[in-house]
Amino acid sequence: MSAPLWPAPTATAPVHATVSLPGSKSVTNRALLLAALAEGPGTVRRALRSRDSDLMAQALRALGATMTPSGESASGADWTVTPGPVLAGAHIEVGLAGTVMRFVPPMAALADGEVSFDGDPHARKRPMGVILGALRALGAQVSGDALPFTVRGPLTGGEVTLDASGSSQFLSGLLLAGARFDKGVTVRHQGPPIPSQPHILMTVAMLREYGVHVDDSEQDVWRVEPGPILARDFTVEPDLSNAAPFLAAAMITGGSVTVPGWPERTTQPGDQLRGLLADMGASVEHTPLGLTVTGTGSVHGIEADLRDVAELTPTIAALAALADSPSRISGVAHIRGHETDRLAALVAEINGLGGDANETADGLEIRPRPLKGGVFHSYADHRMATAGAVIGLAVPGVEVEDIATTGKTLPEFASMWADMLRESR
Numbered sequence: 001m002s003a004p005l006w007p008a009p010t011a012t013a014p015v016h017a018t019v020s021l022p023g024s025k026s027v028t029n030r031a032l033l034l035a036a037l038a039e040g041p042g043t044v045r046r047a048l049r050s051r052d053s054d055l056m057a058q059a060l061r062a063l064g065a066t067m068t069p070s071g072e073s074a075s076g077a078d079w080t081v082t083p084g085p086v087l088a089g090a091h092i093e094v095g096l097a098g099t100v101m102r103f104v105p106p107m108a109a110l111a112d113g114e115v116s117f118d119g120d121p122h123a124r125k126r127p128m129g130v131i132l133g134a135l136r137a138l139g140a141q142v143s144g145d146a147l148p149f150t151v152r153g154p155l156t157g158g159e160v161t162l163d164a165s166g167s168s169q170f171l172s173g174l175l176l177a178g179a180r181f182d183k184g185v186t187v188r189h190q191g192p193p194i195p196s197q198p199h200i201l202m203t204v205a206m207l208r209e210y211g212v213h214v215d216d217s218e219q220d221v222w223r224v225e226p227g228p229i230l231a232r233d234f235t236v237e238p239d240l241s242n243a244a245p246f247l248a249a250a251m252i253t254g255g256s257v258t259v260p261g262w263p264e265r266t267t268q269p270g271d272q273l274r275g276l277l278a279d280m281g282a283s284v285e286h287t288p289l290g291l292t293v294t295g296t297g298s299v300h301g302i303e304a305d306l307r308d309v310a311e312l313t314p315t316i317a318a319l320a321a322l323a324d325s326p327s328r329i330s331g332v333a334h335i336r337g338h339e340t341d342r343l344a345a346l347v348a349e350i351n352g353l354g355g356d357a358n359e360t361a362d363g364l365e366i367r368p369r370p371l372k373g374g375v376f377h378s379y380a381d382h383r384m385a386t387a388g389a390v391i392g393l394a395v396p397g398v399e400v401e402d403i404a405t406t407g408k409t410l411p412e413f414a415s416m417w418a419d420m421l422r423e424s425r
Contacts, residue, residue, distance in 0.1 A: 003402030005375060006414065008392020009421050014255030014297070015393075017423040018290075019246045019416065021259060022076045023048040023236035024268055025409045026202060029056045029099040030176060031234045034210045035081035036065035037107065037180050040231035044079045047236050051408045052097040059104045062090040063111070088113020094147065096120045096339050096380065096408065101147065102131050102169040106177035109140040109153040118148035122380060127337045130170040134160045138185070157181025157226065163191030166334055171222065172203040178224030179212045189220040195307050195334045202267035209234070237263050240270025242410050244315035245386040246420060247273060247293040251282050252322060252393050254297030257420070262291035269309040276304060276312065280319055299323040301368070307331030310338075313364075314387035317346045320366040321355045322394050333362040339408075340379035349376050349388065353395065373397020382408040389417055 028048040033056065035042045047053060049072065057067045057079065064084035069077040088111040094101040101119060108115035118124075129145040136142050137160045141152040157178065164171040171187055171194065178185035194200065204214050204222070211230035215223040243259045250257040263271075264286075277293055278284045281300040285292045301323045306313050310332045320327035335342040343359050350357040353374050356367040376388030378401045385406050392398035406413035 003378070005399040005401055006403035008376070008389050008398040008400050009418065010396045011249070011253045011393045011421065013253070015249045015253045015257060015420060016255050017420040018258045018260060019243070019420055020261070021238040021242050022410070024239040025050060025052050026099070026199060026268065027206070027236045028053045029103065030172075030203060030206050031236060032056050032060060032067075032079060032081065033103055033107065033176055034206065034229055035079070035234070036060040036063070036083055037177065037229050038081075038083050038210065038231045039228040041080065041082045042231040043233045044081060045233060045235040046076055047079050048239065048409070049073070049077050050411050051095060052099065055093065055095045055097045055100050056104075059092045059094070059100055062092060063087055063104075063108060063115070086110040088115060090115045092117045094119035094123055096123050098126065098167070098169050098338075101126065101128065102167070102173040103176055105131060105135060105151050106173050108151045109135050109138075109155045110177065110180055112154050114150050114152045116148065116150045120380070122340065123147050127166050130162050130164065130166060131173055134162045134170070134174060134187075155181065157183035157185045159186040159188070161188040161190050164189050164194045165192040166337060168194050168196040168199045171200060175203050175207060175214070175222055175224055179207070179227050179229055182226060184224050184226040186221065186223045193307070195310055195331070196269060197308050198267055198269040205267050237261075237266060237268065239409065240266065240268045240273065241311050243270060243291070244273055244312055245390050246416075247277060247282075248315050248319050248390045249393055249420060250293045251277060251280065251295035251299050251319065252297070252390065254295050256292060256294040258290050258292040260290040262286060269311065272309045273312065276302070276309075276316060279304070280323070301325035301327040303328045305331040306363070310335045311383060313342060314346060314383040315390060317350065317357070317364055317366060318387040318390040321350045321357065321368065321371065321391060323368050326365070326367045328360075328363065328365050330360070330363040339381040340384065342381065342384065345377070345379050345381065345384055346387070349384070352376075353391065353398065371395045373399075375399050375401055377401045378403070378405050380405050382406045382410065386413065
């Protein structure tokens with residue numbers, strides 16, 4: 001049975017709107033895990049409620065933490081987290097959540113017994129061998145190199161060398177649990193450059209906020225000392241990567257969109273939208289009220305290395321398909337292993353609407369052509385779905401398959417999109 005089609009609204013006037021975003025998935029899932037490993041109860045405020053974050057909460061509950069949400073809305077909640085001994089015998093469903101499938105196994109290795117993992121069909125294709133091999137090297141018993149697999153601890157930590165060039169999550173997963181290993185953990189990266197470096201900086205910064213000592217002074221080496229993880233209250237920032245399609249709407253329609261609460265300083269990779277959108281022709285202004293992007297209705301092509309912000313590739317590619325000059329996106333070979341092969345998917349969907357895109361060894365080349373309506377397939381990938389919505393603003397007749405897949409990180413996307421357009425009338 002095919003997924004339902006969502007008629008992507010076409011803008012009939014410049015978009016002028018204020019769009020408030022729920023909390024960052026990346027920050028939420030790190031904070032929930034650290035709270036579950038802490039030395040006492042704590043609260044994670046303004047946490048995202050989405051499929052990925054709910055899967056993380058379910059995993060932590062299965063491993064022994066008490067997870068109590070309050071002040072719930074469709075997109076957010078305050079979680080009171082009471083840690084407990086990490087329990088063996090749990091079964092963890094990871095869905096398609098990279099943070100769950102890669103952050104939780106090192107925590108599970110603290111249990112004195114077996115923990116099993118499985119996920120959605122496509123999750124079984126996602127790379128896991130690096131993190132599972134690292135756990136084996138540190139002393140855990142691991143069956144399998146991809147989902148489904150089991151982890152049996154306890155392990156005591158130590159030093160391990162790995163190649164994290166496939167995903168920064170391999171490294172972050174070990175660091176987040178490292179302080180709870182008796183010997184801590186030292187992780188050495190050996191291989192091509194690690195993508196999404198800002199996510200590693202985010203992990204290290206959050207560990208320090210929870211009182212963990214991390215030494216990252218040596219290139220490609222991270223040392224986490226054993227010790228307590230502090231119990232504390234933590235407030236999650238808005239998800240800046242989820243701002244991308246809404247800010248793109250301002251550019252495409254020649255309007256203006258403001259995202260309130262945009263932090264002055266942040267480790268979120270999505271903050272690089274400021275420079276990227278400016279390079280593509282937008283006016284970008286950061287004020288105490290938030291970030292405002294104003295467009296002219298014309299979008300310029302771009303040459304950009306998105307290695308550190310690969311999650312923005314679908315939105316930047318959608319803008320490039322509507323631009324007035326060619327674009328080249330590089331540094332993102334690793335997104336072939338994301339929720340879907342995003343490079344192949346973007347080429348197929350842009351070309352399916354009459355565009356001209358092709359894959360390179362590590363990215364995309366996109367040459368603008370007049371686009372036509374048609375089905376834009378999402379591949380159960382939230383960022384593919386929002387890319388289809390962006391193109392639909394300028395191209396009548398675009399239908400996005402399974403817009404509900406945006407619930408992975410932005411549960412109310414379709415209604416927020418409609419509200420943005422309604423506010424502009």
